[in-house]
Amino acid sequence: MxxxxxxxxxxxxxxxxxxxKYGSSLHRLASAYEADPDKRRDLSQDxxxxxxxxxQRYDARCSLRTWTYRVAHHVAASYVMRERRIxxxxxxxxxxxxxxxxxxGQLAAEQRLNVKRxxxxxxxxxxxxxxxxxxxxxxxxxASIGEITGLSPGNVAVRVHRIKNILTLRFGQGGGYAE
Amino acid sequence: MSLVLIRQKxxxxxxxxxxxxxxxxxxxxxxxxxxxxCIKQFPQLRQVLYLLFTFALAWSLAGLYFLNRGxxxxxxxxxxxxxxxxxxxxxxxxxxxxxxxxxxxWSFGPVLLAIGTFLVALAIVAGTGIWSKAMPFMTLxxxxxxxxxxxxxxxxxxxxxxxxxxxxxxxxxxx
Numbered sequence: 001m002x003x004x005x006x007x008x009x010x011x012x013x014x015x016x017x018x019x020x021k022y023g024s025s026l027h028r029l030a031s032a033y034e035a036d037p038d039k040r041r042d043l044s045q046d047x048x049x050x051x052x053x054x055x056q057r058y059d060a061r062c063s064l065r066t067w068t069y070r071v072a073h074h075v076a077a078s079y080v081m082r083e084r085r086i087x088x089x090x091x092x093x094x095x096x097x098x099x100x101x102x103x104x105g106q107l108a109a110e111q112r113l114n115v116k117r118x119x120x121x122x123x124x125x126x127x128x129x130x131x132x133x134x135x136x137x138x139x140x141x142x143a144s145i146g147e148i149t150g151l152s153p154g155n156v157a158v159r160v161h162r163i164k165n166i167l168t169l170r171f172g173q174g175g176g177y178a179e
Numbered sequence: 180m181s182l183v184l185i186r187q188k189x190x191x192x193x194x195x196x197x198x199x200x201x202x203x204x205x206x207x208x209x210x211x212x213x214x215x216x217c218i219k220q221f222p223q224l225r226q227v228l229y230l231l232f233t234f235a236l237a238w239s240l241a242g243l244y245f246l247n248r249g250x251x252x253x254x255x256x257x258x259x260x261x262x263x264x265x266x267x268x269x270x271x272x273x274x275x276x277x278x279x280x281x282x283x284x285w286s287f288g289p290v291l292l293a294i295g296t297f298l299v300a301l302a303i304v305a306g307t308g309i310w311s312k313a314m315p316f317m318t319l320x321x322x323x324x325x326x327x328x329x330x331x332x333x334x335x336x337x338x339x340x341x342x343x344x345x346x347x348x349x350x351x352x353x354x
Contacts, residue, residue: 012182015182015185045184046188049185049188049189049192050255050256050257052182052185053189053257054258054260057258057260058260061261062260062261070260070263071259074256074259074262074264077268077271078256078271126341127268128264128268128348131264147263148263149263149264149265150262150263150264150265150266151263151352155348
């Protein structure tokens with residue numbers, strides 16, 4: 001039987017390994033879920049804390065990357081549900097496509113602003129759609145995204161395509177300014 | 180984030196959980212307050228008040244158990260590495276929906292009974308003339324009760340819609 005200190009040591013090792021490999025992705029993930037810097041810092045700390053806790057149970061049944069992203073997305077999704085007490089303030093893809101924008105027509109010149117606008121648009125998506133597009137933006141393929149979200153690769157491909165189209169359309173219309 | 184900071188975060192989380200558990204005592208305390216106040220103010224109705232308030236207090240104490248059971252048995256995100264995003268989101272929303280539902284029955288119910296008993300006792304003792312004087316207060320109480328109820332029911336429906344949506348995705352996914 002493994003001693004507690006051995007379990008703790010491997011938990012710490014897994015955590016360090018995950019942070020070393022995916023630390024910057026986790027930071028970007030937190031940014032895609034929360035715009036406010038203070039709240040984002042809290043969310044980021046929560047993600048790290050829950051990730052460390054999760055490695056008590058990690059048995060390498062799935063890859064370290066899948067595990068890390070799953071836990072991180074779960075923490076962030078849970079946070080979104082807690083923060084937005086009324087779930088309907090988040091929109092489905094169909095709604096996002098048709099929502100009007102006060103600043104329609106304005107186009108941002110600076111890339112930083114564009115990234116911010118994209119984040120604002122992503123932050124309006126429901127957790128599952130967010131998980132899909134954030135993972136896709138991290139360069140994952142449909143199979144890996146499917147492992148994290150539980151969607152079939154075909155379903156992931158369809159969703160990525162739809163989200164991309166809608167974000168492109170909304171972006172072109174000037175959507176994503178602080179709404 | 181360093182491991183020292185993570186362990187500090189774990190201690191903070193335990194402290195927060197303890198505080199939240201204490202916070203759930205609010206409903207029985209509110210009921211007990213009305214109980215004590217009514218017994219003192221309306222001694223002539225003591226027998227009926229004992230019966231009603233004992234029931235409300237027992238209701239709120241039972242609610243303490245049922246609400247906490249629902250709240251604390253939920254997994255933390257760190258325990259869910261084996262679940263996919265879809266499973267986690269559906270379970271989490273279902274848990275929240277059930278919590279809202281239980282809140283209406285086990286938390287709102289006893290408080291409503293305590294307030295109602297107090298108002299009826301007041302009307303019996305002071306006579307019906309009290310209603311015209313207490314009208315502004317009564318109106319506020321009724322608005323508060325109505326608004327709380329409507330908001331909670333709306334919240335429950337929205338959560339149910341979100342659960343249905345995710346169930347559809349699961350069905351679509353398994354095709």
